[in-house]
Amino acid sequence: MFLSEPMCYDWGESSVGAVSVVEGEVGWLSCPLFSHPSVYNYTSTQSAGHNLFWYRLPEGHDLEQPITYSKDRERLFLQPAIADDTGQYICMLRNKSSCSKIAIRLKVLQPDDVVKCGLPVAVAPIEDLIPLQEGKTLDCPDLQDATKMSESTPKVQWYFAAHLVSFHDREQKGNSLQVHLMMEQYQGLYYCRVQYQRRNQTLNFTRSINVTAILPLSLPKEPSIMNPTNDQIFTVKTGTEVRLVCRGQLPFVLDKPSREIWWTVDGKTLDKLPDRFKQINRCEQSHHFRDLTIESILVIQDFQSQDMKREFYCSVKNERGFDTRRAQLEEEVSLPTVELGCGLGVTLLLMLILFVVYHVFWLELLLLYRSWFGTDERHTDDKEFDVYISYARNSEEEQFVLLTLRRVLENELGYSVCIFDRDSLPGEPKHTSSIHPFIRPSFITPLSLKGWVRELRRARVALALVRWQGTSPESCQSKEVALMRLHSQNSTNSQTGLISNTIKDPQKVLNSAA
Template identity: 60%
Template structure:
C-alpha cells in the first residue's frame, strides 16, 4: 500500500492577498515561489514536482479543485482570471507535491464590484489595488512605470497599450487630466510616463489603465501611483539637531518628572534614519533603570524632509541625575550628530516668606494710595511749604496779590472783610486793592497797569455783577491776561464768589475760564481756614515758608474736608498761556 506524503502547510499568506475589480483581468502568483532560493518553478518541475491549485469558496469548508476554462487558466506558477467575476472571491491554495514531499500555502482573492470601490473624485478611474508610492526630486526627472505591467507582460501577446491620467487638486477643486498633458515636461514614452522636470503641481495620483491581448482576448486592468515631490538630491543630506541648541539649559526640579526634548532634522533619503537618547553612554534599552523612557513622534514633513522629536522622560528626578550625561543623537547613512543636554536645578523660592512680603507690599501700596487720594491737597501744601521757592527772593514785585472784583456792596464786602483779612492777617500775603491803595487824582488806566505789573498774582472775584458793574474789573482782567500771555511772572486766578450762568460770562471770562484755575467759594462751608477753599487758593498763591508747628497743623483734617477731597490733582491750574493770550486777543 502506497503511503501518501505528509504535506507541510504554510498557512495563509497575508502579504500576498489580491484585490481585483470585477470585469478586469487579474492573476494569482503562488507565494511558494516568492523566494526563488527556496522554491524555483523550473527546478521543481525538473525534480518531478507538480503545481496544483485549489479553491475554498466563501462559506464553504472543503477545498475544491479548480476547473480550468477559457476564463480561468494556469500559466506556470500563475492562475489567470480573464476577466474576474464576483463569484471568484475566496481562498486559493497552491500545492507543490511529488511522491515524497508536499508543500501548500493559501492566499485570499477579493473581487470588488464597482460600487464597492472608494474614489476621491468622480473623475477618477476605478481601482481595486491600493496605490503605490513614488517620490521625484524637484527640478529632476524620472520615468514612471505602471505597476504589475512588467509581470503581466510576460504572459500576454503584443499590442499592449497604456493610458495615463493625473488627478490633482487646484484652487477650483479636483481636476482630472489625460495624457498627453498640456505641458511637455511630462511626456508618455511607450508604456511609461517620463517626468523631465518635476515641480510641485505635478504631485498627486496617477492612474494607468493597461489594455492587453492574451490568447485572442482583450483584457484590461488599472493601477494607481501616488507621486510626491521631495527636495532636490543635490542638497545636503546630513542630519542635524535643532533642539537642544548648543547653549540651551534645561531647568529641572528634584522629585518631579523631567522631560528633555530633542528635535532632529532629517533631509530626504530613501533609506533609514534614527534618533535616540543615551544616558551615560548607554541606550535606554541597555540602561537598567525603568525611570527613563522616551517618546518619539514626527513634528513636520516638508517635501521629504522630516523633523522628528524624541522626548526623554525621567520620573522622580534625583540629585545624582544632575551629574549624569544625557546625549541626543541623530543618524542616517550620510552622517551623524550628537549633543549633550545641559541641566541646572531650579532654585525654589520660600513660598511663605514670598507670599507674606508680597502681601505686606500690597497693603502698604493700598494705604499709600488711600492716604494720597484723601489727603493729596494737604500733602501738596506741606511739600510746597518745605521745598517751594519763595518768589520774594527771585523778583522785584511789591505785591503778592492784586484783587479784581465788581464794585458792588456784597462782593466788595466779601473782598475787604474776608479775602483781604485772611490773606493779609492770617496767611501773611501783601494784598493790593485799587480803591484802597490808589492815590487820589491818578489816572485809572495807568494806576491799574502799574498795580497789575507790580503784583505776582491777579485774583479775579467772579460774580453775577462782575461784567455789569463797569469797565474797571474788565480792564484789570485784560491787563492780567495780556501780561500773562507776554511771558511775565503774573498768574491769573479765578475765584467764583457766586454761581454765574454761562450766558452771564462776558467773552473775556469765557475764554479765560478754559485755561485758568477756578476756586469756588461755598459760603459758610468755606469760612474755616482749614476748608478746601483756602487750601486750593493757597496752592495758586505764591509760596510762603511755614514753621514746623504750622506745617503739622496743615495736616489736620476736618470731617467736611475728607468728603470734598475726592477730585484729581490741580487740574484747574493754568494750562496754556498762549491759549489765553489768543483768547484775549
C-alpha cells in the first residue's frame, strides 16, 4: 500500500481539530494539506502530476480503507452522514517521486446530543454584528457548496429560536434574510436549513449565525477614562503596598476591535521598570452592545517616599482615539495613636475623679460657689422669704437673732429672712396663722384638736431647731432658735438643706458674727 511507502511524508493529525456533522445531514471533509496555499495548491499540484487519494481508518481498526465517496477537488462529501462514518480520515497527495499525507478526524453526532434550544447544528455558529436602527442582509453559510453539489437550485428556510422568521421588519428574500431595522430583541441565533436534490435524493444541512447588536456607527467611538477623575486623589502610605485603580470605557469599533489599557510611570511602560511595579487587568466587563469597561490596577509594592515625585498615567486606546489621565497622590498623615490614647485615658480619669468629688462633696462645693458667686434669687424663685426665725422674747436671744443671725443669713449667705417683729404688719397676732400666708400649706397648717398628733409631726418636719452654747459665764444656759423652712411651688429642696446644715454648726455662725 502507498501508506507504508517510506517516501511518503506524514504530517500527522491536523491541528484544526475534529469535524462534526449531524447524522442524516450532509457533511464534508476538506483536505488539510490545502489549508496553506503557499505550500500546497490544488491546481498547481494537479499540474505537477499529483493525485489526491482518501483513506479511512474506522474506529477500533488498524487498517486504512480506500474511500469511494463523492469527491470534489480537495473535498470528500458524506451524503448523508451516518453513525458508522465516525473515525479518522487520511488525505494523500502522491506522484511517482513523492507523497505527503495528513489525517483528520470526523465525528457523527446524534441530533438529540446537539439540540439545546434550537435546531441541531454541529458546526460552530458564525458571528455577525448589526448596528442598532440599521439594516443588513444575512446569507446562509456554505450555501455555495450546496450549489455545486445540487442538481437544482437549493432552497433555504430561516429560523429564529427554532421558529420560522415571519416578521415585517425581518423577512426572507430569496435564500437570504433581510433585517430592515435592527433592534435589541432581535439578537440571538438564526438558523438556515438548506435543501437540495442529488441523484433523486433530498439532502439537507443546517447552519447558524449568532447575531449581536452594536451601537450605531454614527455615535462617538472614542475611548475615555472614567476613573480616576480629574479631582480624585489617591491616599498612599510609605512602606506599604499601594494600588491605583483605573477604569476605562472602550467603545466597540466595527471590523477593528483592538482595544488597550495600560499604565506608565514617568513615561515608561511597566516592562522597563523594577518588578515592584505590576499591572493587573482584574476586571473586564461587557458593557452594553459590545462596548467594554476595563479595570486596570497598578500595584506598587513597598511604596517609597521618592515615588511621590513620580508621574503615574493611565491610558486607553482603540482605533478611533486615545485618552490618558494622571493619578494624583497624597501621602497619608499618621496619627499619633499612643499620644491620643494617653490623652484620652487621662481625660477619662479626670472626669471620673470629678464625678466622685462632686457626689461626695457636692454640698461643700455648692456652698463655696454661693459664697463666691452667690446672687439674689428673690426675684426669680417666686418666694417672698427663704427663712422664718422663731425665737424667745428675751434680750439675749432677740439680740442674737436681730444682730448676729440675721446679718449672717441675709448679708453673707444671701437668704431672705422673715422676722416677725420686723416684717409683720402692725396689729397681727403672734401665732401660727400670722405666718400662714408665707408658708406652703403642705408643711405648716393650722392645728386642730382632732389631728394634733399628726399636725405636730408635720410641724416637726417643717421646723429646724438650732442649739448653741453661749461663750460667757452669764450665757452658759442652752439657747434654741427654730428656723422654719418656707417654700413655694417652684422652690427647691437644696436651699432648705443648705440653711439647715449651715446653722447646725453654731461655731461657724459665731465665727462669722465675730
